[in-house]
Amino acid sequence: MDLQISVFLLFILFTAGHSLSCYECSGQKGSCANQKVKTCPRGFSKCMSTTAVTQVGDSLKVKVKDCAADCASGSMNLGIVKRSSVCCNTDWCNVRDAPDPSIDSNGKKCYSCDGKNCSNTVSCSGSEDHCITSAASYGEQSLVVKGCVSKSICDTTTSVDDVQKISCCSGNLCNGAQSVTQSFLFLCCSLLSFILLH
Template sequence: MDLQISVFLLFILFTAGHSFSCYECAGLEDSCGIKKVKTCPRGSSKCMSSTAVTQVGAISAKLKAKDCAVDCASGSMNLGIIKRSSVCCNTDRCNLHDAPDPSIDSNGKKCYFCDGKNCSNTVSCSGSEDHCITSTASYGELLVIKGCASKSICDTVTSVNDVQRTSCCSGNLCNGVQSVTQSFLFLCCSLLSFILLH
């Protein structure tokens, strides 16, 4: 009996001292720049690396980020003016490499996306983006975003705070045409920040 208790206490001693860690950085460059090792808070069990590209007219910006994550999915999303890819892993410091640039090669699927108040624009999906996504929230007025997403992204964003409803469908242009009063960038940034930081 004493041997069992000793082995149990030894096990607790070795497992209690281990903390999960990931690389942490954010940058508007081709890479994250200086990567720091971050001890993840309780509940975080994954490391993530993400690349987001924003294109508004001739102006383009690329943001790369790495951090700890509670819930994370590898995949990509295209919301018209914002394209994002992420890679998630579950071992210490496994997020050393940057997530790939969001693919520009079309996979043949199309979805609607919103540009201001107009949600009748179409976007070509790429890579693993095999679903159309629609998210709505209400901040005094109805806010809607639409676009392409990987199934893994659709499964993750159903728990985004402040978003009342997220739905995904797998048919071509299945996320419907709809024009509403909205603040596209506000909702888009809320959704993107949740995906990047959780």
Template sequence: MDLQISVFLLFILFTAGHSLSCYECKSVTGCADQKLKTCPSGFSQCSSSTAVVQFGYFSTKVKIKDCIAACPSGSMNFGFIKLTTSCCDTDECNVRDARDPSNIPNGRKCYSCDIQSCSNKLICTGDEDHCITATGTFGGRSMVVKGCASKSVCDGIQFDLGVASVSCCEGNLCNSVDQRWEF
């Protein structure tokens, strides 16, 4: 009888769910001080992102690493922000920073929005081969953002934020000019 209980307890020990371990970091200076953390239940991937945010002549680079529920690797470009994300699903796999967003034009163009309209033509870079449109309501205000995205990001959009919808299309300027920011 004791042998059966011992075998049962050993079985439970070895089949218990494994929690993913990812690096965590949020920094404008790089992720030299990243910390390892155990991901909460439901978070099955590690992510590493590099964002370049630009307003006028002001530009800054932000590095972010964390656990995430679902994560499409790839890049997005909304004109004022460019984001590259790499995702993985093994322990400590996000130790390296995501690559910097590309500045090499690829011949594609998509509409993007500024504070006044969504009629700006944005030149896509790197692997951004689709146009993206995200619409939502935040704080009672309707908002639209548009830009370029890689196919992998568009294919990986499988989430509902409850306040936003996201769509992608192929072809130059396929994310029509008709929508705009509303305040």
């Protein structure tokens, strides 16, 4: 009996101090060829790898790998930005880049916002089976983001600062069309923040 208790206490002692290690690279165009290993800070229990493709002007593909407090594997299409993410919870599990966001339509459509107009539609692809609407206020400006997402992203519990409302629905074009007041630059900065924090 004493041996079992001793082994149990040793197990707790050695596992309690273990920190997760993930690969890290930021803003790499193309691929994460120059990735390095990073010990995650307390509270960060997952490794993530993200590939984002922007559709503004020339198409630009950005790869990011890092530690995450909470994240979900899946994809999203916000019209001007498409993103796919892979999340895992073992050391160095994010060694591979997240796949490029799928372009093959799955038949579902959702509304998206472009400038002040939220009546545009985007075709969902891959595992994107829900529509999202997210609202935020920054001082005098309000921001609405709409598009397609995987259900796993809707289920993520991480909150984003200054975002008051995130809702998901599963019907075709269920996230409604409306116009909002927002600046295009503000929209792009907020979308980039949303991509990096999820």
